[in-house]
Amino acid sequence: TFTPRVFSGVQPTGSLHLGNYLGAIRRFVAMQDEFPCIYCVVDLHAITVWQDPKELIEATYHVTAAYLAAGIDPVKHIVFNQSRVSAHAELAWVFNCVARMGWLNRMTQFKEKAGKDRENASAGLFVYPTLMAADILAYQATHVPVGEDQKQHLELTRDIAQKFNHDYGDRLAELGYEEGLFPMTEPIIQGPATRVMSLRDGAKKMSKSDPSDASRINLTDDADSIAQKVRKAKTDPEALPSEPKGLEGRPEADNLVGIYAALAGQTKEEVLAEHGGAMFSAFKPALADVAVSVLAPINDEMRRLLDDRGHLDQVLTSGAERAAEITAPVMQAMRRVVGF
Ligand code: ADP
Ligand code: NA
Numbered sequence: 001t002f003t004p005r006v007f008s009g010v011q012p013t014g015s016l017h018l019g020n021y022l023g024a025i026r027r028f029v030a031m032q033d034e035f036p037c038i039y040c041v042v043d044l045h046a047i048t049v050w051q052d053p054k055e056l057i058e059a060t061y062h063v064t065a066a067y068l069a070a071g072i073d074p075v076k077h078i079v080f081n082q083s084r085v086s087a088h089a090e091l092a093w094v095f096n097c098v099a100r101m102g103w104l105n106r107m108t109q110f111k112e113k114a115g116k117d118r119e120n121a122s123a124g125l126f127v128y129p130t131l132m133a134a135d136i137l138a139y140q141a142t143h144v145p146v147g148e149d150q151k152q153h154l155e156l157t158r159d160i161a162q163k164f165n166h167d168y169g170d171r172l173a174e175l176g177y178e179e180g181l182f183p184m185t186e187p188i189i190q191g192p193a194t195r196v197m198s199l200r201d202g203a204k205k206m207s208k209s210d211p212s213d214a215s216r217i218n219l220t221d222d223a224d225s226i227a228q229k230v231r232k233a234k235t236d237p238e239a240l241p242s243e244p245k246g247l248e249g250r251p252e253a254d255n256l257v258g259i260y261a262a263l264a265g266q267t268k269e270e271v272l273a274e275h276g277g278a279m280f281s282a283f284k285p286a287l288a289d290v291a292v293s294v295l296a297p298i299n300d301e302m303r304r305l306l307d308d309r310g311h312l313d314q315v316l317t318s319g320a321e322r323a324a325e326i327t328a329p330v331m332q333a334m335r336r337v338v339g340f
Contacts, residue, residue: 005035005038011045013209032071032072066298113125141185196255199233219298240277242273
């Protein structure tokens with residue numbers, strides 16, 4: 001059996017939003033009491049689409065600051081950026097040779113991100129999921145907290161682990177790895193906000209890449225812009241139902257109730273027990289208030305941290321050193337079984 005360990009990451013691409021916070025970062029924080037955790041700023045993933053170098057560096061600090069401001073402890077746990085630990089790229093190459101074209105061809109995120117002009121997408125964007133498998137498996141991580149959009153990539157991670165363990169099974173057994181080198185990693189996808197939708201379109205997920213800034217609440221938005229974005233969020237003309245069943249077929253209402261529940265630490269049942277029968281004109285200000293009360297302290301702390309780059313550099317450097325130490329024996333075993 002593998003020692004329980006958590007790994008997850010966020011790309012340093014543009015401004016973080018409420019979906020990243022509720023679907024990922026807030027849950028990273030929650031796992032710290034139970035597991036040793038490794039949280040990565042995945043800058044190698046970011047360059048699968050063009051990034052201005054100066055903005056990439058800024059965004060790397062920004063995600064690091066968001067991790068710390070949200071409550072991740074970089075001393076008890078590990079915070080670092082991916083490009084500083086060479087195991088990620090090295091293991092990803094080996095996994096490119098384990099994964100099958102057919103597996104990667106099925107990935108819906110590639111289809112969405114490449115869009116119609118697939119011939120012009122980077123090769124890196126196509127093999128994004130093999131790098132993600134390497135991120136996780138270089139640490140033999142057993143649990144990965146993510147949003148729902150990453151479920152398919154976690155399935156691929158297990159397929160790669162299984163095929164590697166099988167293909168090199170004899171060599172692994174000779175070296176005493178009877179169970180294989182890599183665990184069958186479990187995604188942790190939980191709670192009322194595993195898929196936060198756009199405020200402008202109940203059929204699209206809230207995303208950094210949406211050209212409309214009004215579609216998302218950024219972690220750096222001030223109280224006024226949060227209130228304004230919530231006020232303008234698309235809704236329907238009905239009152240809120242008194243039970244979650246009544247949200248069926250009402251994606252925008254369902255999304256706002258889910259966001260409220262996640263922010264307030266309640267279930268949708270509890271939110272509707274209190275707000276059922278209310279019109280959006282009354283519910284939206286309550287939602288904006290709870291969003292501001294959760295995000296304002298994080299926002300303040302992020303600003304403070306971003307004024308001390310020396311501290312952030314020190315966190316990332318120490319994190320990368322400790323991360324590399326964990327990968328060293330795994331990489332050594334990988335090289336021996338592959339025949340390097
Ligand atoms: P993005 O999808 O915004 O570019 P990333 O790919 O860096 O962000 O994802 C970072 C984490 O945030 C992942 O665990 C992802 O599942 C989660 N996430 C991203 N968007 C959402 C969303 N709208 N709702 C819930 N979780 C999300
Ligand atoms: Na994503």
